[in-house]
Amino acid sequence: MQDKIDVLAAAGMNTRLAHSGNSPADYHGFVNPPVVRASTVLFPNAVTMETRNQKYTYGTRGTPTTDALCEAIDALEGSSGTVLVPSGLAAVTVPFLGVLSAGDHALIVDSVYFPTRHFCDTMLKRLGVAVDYYDPMAGAAIEALMKPNTRLVHMEAPGSNTFEMQDIGAIAAVAHRHGAVATMDNTWATPLYFRPLDHGVDISIHAATKYPSGHSDVLFGTVSANAALWPRLKEAAITLGVCGAP
Incomplete structure (x- = not known):
């Protein structure tokens, strides 16, 4: 992913718009990320749930779909984080x-x-x-x-x-x-x-x-x-x- 970010940083705007937020390697080669319609997220055990020690914890706190769009917007804005x-x-x-x-x-x-x-x-x-x-x-x-x-x-x-x-x-x-x-x-x-x-x-x-x-x-x-x-x-x-x- 870091290699992709480095390449995109040097690319023209149209190229960046076409590729920012997309990571086909993460989704079996599919170009666009899947639409994750989620509310509840399961935890492997009670300790993980208590500490929230996993990337996704509830639908309102982000999904792979929202992260993909936020990544693209951050690349355009030069921001540290985006909320939708x-x-x-x-x-x-x-x-x-x-x-x-x-x-x-x-x-x-x-x-x-x-x-x-x-x-x-x-x-x-x-x-x-x-x-x-x-x-x-x-x-x-x-x-x-x-x-x-x-x-x-x-x-x-x-x-x-x-x-x-x-x-x-x-x-x-x-x-x-x-x-x-x-x-x-x-x-x-x-x-x-x-x-x-x-x-x-x-x-x-x-x-x-x-x-x-x-x-x-x-x-x-x-x-x-x-x-x-x-x-x-x-x-x-x-x-x-x-x-x-x-």
């Missing part, structure tokens, strides 16, 4: 709930996807999280809006409907100086045209319902994190019980 969720909106709400707590403050770009704004104005506020919206063209000037309890800065570029381009690197740098997590909805660009983690973003979000799935057949979302945020993202997805269907 049932919709683009879930791809926003899972990391938000994983990062924010009552008493925290979040800065959300004003051109954000409307369902994200609705989530912030309803559930987040009900949970005791203060939310302010900032001008998408603010760039480094967002520093004036940071508060001692700002824990998340959310970006989206291009912005939904209005298509402003944000200065992602500058905003992420400000967020980190103040100890906040930088998240970005990268749905419009996809990792083919922009890799948020390469520009300081901690968590990259996609409504995979759109370009990756063909826009009209599938509801799906992906969330990819850097090494620092991956444990928190994974724990949030598991705790919330949110996962993509087989």
Whole structure:
């Protein structure tokens, strides 16, 4: 597998898209991984079950099918880990709930996807999280809006409907100086045209319902994190019980 990863890293994007996540040698030569429809996973003995000392433990925690897709997305994003969720909106709400707590403050770009704004104005506020919206063209000037309890800065570029381009690197740098997590909805660009983690973003979000799935057949979302945020993202997805269907 490592040899394959090394070869793909030097390949062109079309080749990487065609081969990432596929390991025919693991499945008797079949090109694509099988679809694993699973909930319960058996353990060989009680000790293994108690320690969870095996790769797969329950359907919501991953299967060979989901791992194959996550591997491909990680290769495109340059991320340390990816979780799959049932919709683009879930791809926003899972990391938000994983990062924010009552008493925290979040800065959300004003051109954000409307369902994200609705989530912030309803559930987040009900949970005791203060939310302010900032001008998408603010760039480094967002520093004036940071508060001692700002824990998340959310970006989206291009912005939904209005298509402003944000200065992602500058905003992420400000967020980190103040100890906040930088998240970005990268749905419009996809990792083919922009890799948020390469520009300081901690968590990259996609409504995979759109370009990756063909826009009209599938509801799906992906969330990819850097090494620092991956444990928190994974724990949030598991705790919330949110996962993509087989």
